[in-house]
Amino acid sequence: MTGRIALLALTVFLLAFLISPQTFAPLFQPFTKNDAPAIYVQSSLLSLTLSHLTLVALAVAASTLVAVTLAILVTRQSGREFLPLARTITSVGQTFPPVAVLALAVPVLGFGAGPTLIALFLYGLLPVFENALAGLTRQSPQVTEAALGSGMTASQRLWQVELPLALPILLAGMRLTAVISLGTATIGSTVAANTLGEVIIAGLISSNTAYVLQGGMIVGIIAVLIHYGFQHLEQIVARRRGQG
Template identity: 45%
Template sequence: MKPNVKQPARPSAQSPSNRLWGQPLLWGLLLAICVLGIPYAEGLFRWFEPDARQVIYQRAHFYDLLGRHLLVVGVAAIVTISLGVGAGIAVTRKKGQDFLPLVSQLASLGQTFPPVAVLALAVPVLGFGTLPIIMALMLYGLLPIVRNTLTGLQDVDADMKTAAHAMGMTPLQTLYQVELPLAAPVILAGIRTSVTINIATAALGATVGASNLGDPIIAGIINGNMAYVIQGALLIALLALTIDSLFDALQSKIRLHLSSSPGDLARHSTR
C-alpha cells in the first residue's frame, strides 16, 4: 500500500497578478480612512495648533474636495494623454517625421513656465475657476507623455516591424497590433509621471477659485493654521501614492504579460 504523501500545493497562476493590486488597495484604504476620519480627529490636530480656535477645515467636506481634485486632474489627463500620445504617434510615422523636433520643443516649452505663471496668464483670459488650472496642468503634464511615447515607439525592434510588414499587415495594423503593445510600458510610465505630478500641482488651483484639496493648504497658509496645511497635504500625498501605485501595478501586469507569453503578440498579429 502506497503511503499517503501530500503533494505540495501549486502556486496559483493568478497569485502574482493579484498581489500587484495589494499596494493600491492599501493606499486607497488609507485615503478613504483619512477623508472620512479627519473631521473626527480634532484631538490629534489640536496638538499642532493648541491655541487655534478651529483646527479641522470645515468650509467643505473632504470627500467633496477629493472629488473636485480628481475631476480637474482627470480632465487634464484625458486631454493631455490624447494630445501627447497622438502627437508622438504622428511624428514617428513617415509623413510626420519632419515635425518631430518641433513637437519635442513645444512639449518641453510647457514645463519652462512655472504653473503659477501659467495661472497668472490664464486667469485674465479664462477667468477664475477650474479652466485656468486645467490649462496649467495640460501644459505641465504634456512633456513626459510625449517624450515617453516617442521613446517607446522608436525603441520597438525594427525586425518586428519588418516581420509584420512581411506578413501583409498594413502600417495601421502594425501600429495597433505590434508597436503600441510593445511600447505600452514606456508610454504608461510617462502617463504615470504626468498624472502623479499634476495631482500635487492641482493644489494651486485653490489660488484661482478652483476648489479642491488645495483649499485647506491655502487657507492654512493665509490664517497661519498648520493643522489645515497638514490635512490638505496628507490627503494629496495619499491620493498621489494611490494613483502612482495603481499605475505601477498596471505597468507590472503589462510586463508580466509580455514576458510570460512573448509569442502571443506575433500569433495575434497573424489573425
C-alpha cells in the same frame, strides 16, 4: 506582500478620514493654536478631493491624447521632420511655471477650473510625449519586419503591434504626469478652482498647521496610491507583452 498591506492600510485610512474627518480631530489638535478648529470644515474634504481628482484626470487624459498623437505623427515617415517642432510644443509647459500659465489664462478664461486645467495640461505633455516617443522608436526591428511580412497595413501595425508594445513605457509617462499634476493642482485654489489647495492655503493664512497637514496628507497619500497603481499596471501589461 508588506508593500500591499501598507497600501491597503493607507487607502483605508484615507477613506475613513474623508468620510468622517471629525473622528480624527484628536490627531490634529496638537497642531492648532488658540483653540482653533482641528479639522477644516469650510468645505467638505471629500468633495474637494473628488474635484481635485477630476481636474487631474481630465488634464492627464487631454495631455495623453495630444502627446500620443504627436508622437505617432513624428514617428511616421512623413512626419519625422516635425520632431523638433513637436518637442518645442510639448516643452512649453515645462518652460513656463504653472503659476505663470494661471496668470496668463485667468484674463482669458476667468477664475475657476479652466486656467488650472490649461496649466496642468501643458505641464503634463512632455513626460507622456517623450515616453510615447521612446516606446514607438525603440522596438525591435524583427517585430517590424514580421509585421510587414504578414501583410499588415501601416494602420494595422500601429494599432496591433506598435502601440501595444509601447504601452508599458507610455503608462510610465502617464504615471509621472499624473503624480506631477496631482501636486501642481493645489495651486488652482489661488484662482478659485475647487482643489485641496484650498485647505492648505486656509491653513497658511490662519497659521493653522493642522489644515496644512490635512491638505498635504491627502495629496501625498493619493500620490503614493497613483504611483503604485500605475506601476502595478505597467508590470501587468509588460508581462502580457512578454517584456517583464
